[in-house]
Amino acid sequence: MSGSAMSLRPARVSREIRKVGTMDQGEGTLPRGDGGGGAAVANGAEASRLAVLRDLEILDSPPEEEFDELVRLASYVCKTPISLLTLVDEHRQWFKAQVGLEVSETPREWSFCAHAIEQPEDLFVVPDAAMDARFKDNPLVVGDPNMRFYAGIPLTVSGGRAVGTVCVIDTVQRDLDDEQVAALRLIAQEVEQKIERRARLKRSAIAARDAERKLQESERRFSLLVQSVSDHAIFLLDAQGRIASWNTGAERIFGYSEEEVLGQHFALFYPDDAKRVGKPAEETRLAADAGVFEEEGIRVRKDGSPFWVTTVISAIQDEQGSIQGFAKVTRDITERKDAEERLQAAFKEVIARLSAAAEFRDEDTGRHIERVGRYSELIAQRIGLPEERCDLLRLAAPLHDVGKIGVPDAILLKPGKLDAQEFETMMSHTEIGHRLLTGSSAEMLKLAATIALTHHERWDGAGYPRGLSDHAIPIEGRIVAVADVFDALTSKRPYKSAMPIPEALAILKSSRGSHFEPEALDAFLDLSEEMGAIRRDLR
Structure with missing residues (x-):
């Protein structure tokens, strides 16, 4: 190579x-x-x-x-x-x-x-x-x-x-x-x-070589490579997947000495569940078919501890295309994976704190944003959205009211009914939230911007800010509309007391096909017991 x-x-x-x-x-x-x-x-x-x-x-x-x-x-x-x-x-x-x-x-x-x-x-x-x-x-x-x-x-x-x-x-x-x-x-x-x-x-035309000479040259170059690398596990496999060579980097990463692994099948380093489904054999098959196989995955050290690796398996062929063996390079990426998980956790915490910022001035809303996220995820699962999209919706939905940051306290916390001008100001939180969240390359924030803008639209077109109707409203906006209204009805606000859950469900049913998309509302009603449990757990 x-x-x-x-x-x-x-x-x-x-x-x-x-x-x-x-x-x-x-x-x-x-x-x-x-x-x-x-x-x-x-x-x-x-x-x-x-x-x-x-x-x-x-x-x-x-x-x-x-x-x-x-x-x-x-x-x-x-x-x-x-x-x-x-x-x-x-x-x-x-x-x-x-x-x-x-x-x-x-x-x-x-x-x-x-x-x-x-x-x-x-x-x-x-x-x-x-x-x-x-x-x-x-x-x-x-x-x-x-x-x-x-x-x-x-x-x-x-x-x-x-x-x-x-x-x-x-x-x-x-x-x-x-x-x-x-x-x-x-x-x-x-x-x-x-x-x-x-x-x-x-390139389809490769200069003809003697099979034994090609293998010897590959091994020579491989040996030179091994001498210069101490932070990668580099070893050769025969055509059956048995270990034929072992470098000091491999000993350091996996914990086995050369004497312990020579002649052993490389499945030795895989978790039991991966071995049960034939993952090691599948990887060498893919490498044989394509010439190379690459992946990130979990391996197991001699002491039984799992760790993350990136691995490359390259097929070694003779001039007739027959597999003579494989070259395998593995690098321990556990520290990188841990850093990525910490970064993702920090990102989620920042989003959660940003979501809470809009509700911070109103203690009566309690854990409203978290409940709306959980309700929305369950509705999405019920109507068959992909699991990845459901998870993304759970994280994005709590940002639906982030635009309330721009609404004055005098309006946001007013105990009585809002007048027309005050309600106009309150409605602006959808546009404010959309502008605040627009422009990010993160999929979750893109989705949150859409939800912030559309969760007050109505199925019959009588909502705000754009007066969208029917399927012109994004599915996530239609879902959060149901979750948000239910939680608002059953939560205490400066201008009202909390409504019992049966009464809230009755109001939702009466708005089927007018305020709410029928499919999203029906999914919510099918899960009313689960929603009630979330309501009780996240008070």
């Missing part, structure tokens, strides 16, 4: 990164409009580079998760809203994978990456594009996405040809620290490896 040994070594952070943040249109700059290509794009070197790019057969290909994951990782590590895997074509830059940018390509003359590939050994950094003579008038700087910071690592393949970059972009002036630069280099190396491996798998 060409270049694989280098790709797994920790990258050394260069102290000679070229800073280009405030260069004048003088020495070192490129004529505007040439896309960063320097001399004419059609010169010999560029023609050769373009030929290499085309030979990869990757331009305009569908999205692939292995590249999407690495671009997401780049954005996460560098803490930027935008990250791209860019391939620089003759007249355009095309994005194989992207985070934070909806388009799939832009003209080459707008391209920062076209500049980056002119210095394939360097990290190309623009701390503030608005202050750089080459970029300050760029449409990507003066318009969406309003780029300021750019950092790109050139992707080199086939003897050092730079075909594109892995880059991160921000809308504010900034820089990367040494750890982020090192991580971005490792990600770029992984992308290069995956691009070349992808190209190899697509």
Whole structure:
């Protein structure tokens, strides 16, 4: 696997990164409009580079998760809203994978990456594009996405040809620290490896080799790789899945010595439930069929403790295509998974606190927002929404009244009936909440924005703020409308006492087909006992 040994070594952070943040249109700059290509794009070197790019057969290909994951990782590590895997074509830059940018390509003359590939050994950094003579008038700087910071690592393949970059972009002036630069280099190396491996798998003609010589060469290169890696478990399997070699990284990660595992089937490291369903054999079958298999999953150490790993199984074939064995690389990602879980928990807590902010001024509402979330989830499950969507609705529904943050206390806490002007102000909380939540890339907040805007719409079109009716109201808005009204009726408010549950259900039934969608209301009524239990539990 060409270049694989280098790709797994920790990258050394260069102290000679070229800073280009405030260069004048003088020495070192490129004529505007040439896309960063320097001399004419059609010169010999560029023609050769373009030929290499085309030979990869990757331009305009569908999205692939292995590249999407690495671009997401780049954005996460560098803490930027935008990250791209860019391939620089003759007249355009095309994005194989992207985070934070909806388009799939832009003209080459707008391209920062076209500049980056002119210095394939360097990290190309623009701390503030608005202050750089080459970029300050760029449409990507003066318009969406309003780029300021750019950092790109050139992707080199086939003897050092730079075909594109892995880059991160921000809308504010900034820089990367040494750890982020090192991580971005490792990600770029992984992308290069995956691009070349992808190209190899697509090429049907492979030079004929003697099967034994091919296996020996693979083992030799594998041994060299193993010598440079201590934080990955790297080992060979025979065609039946028995362990044929074992490195020190594998001993450290799994806890077994080489003597304990040689000749054992690699299913030794899988949880019992995975072994019962034949997962180890299925993974080698998939690797044999596709050439490679990759996944994140749970494995078990010698001491019985489970841990998270990312693993790659590559098939080793002879020239007739017969499987001779497998190469397996496993990395312990438990710390990353734990960090992701902590981050997700923190995100959910922030959302919960934001949800509570609108209710904080009114003690009588109690745990209203939590109940509405639980009611909404049960209704969604009852009418058959996907489980993932139901879970998302449970988290998003509590934000339905977040716009009440913008309603004055004098109106929100008024003990009597609101006059027309006051009611107009109260109705504005739907638009306020929608504006507050709109613009996020998080699916949960997108859904919350929709719910905030539509949960006071009515099935018959007599609701607010838009007067939507029937199926023009999003299903989540129709569900939360039922949950919210039920909880409002059965809760104490400054202007009323709590209504008994049977009376509240009777009012809901009387509004079937007028205020409420029949299907959503019927689902709620079918679950009235469960709803009552939630009401009692979350007082």
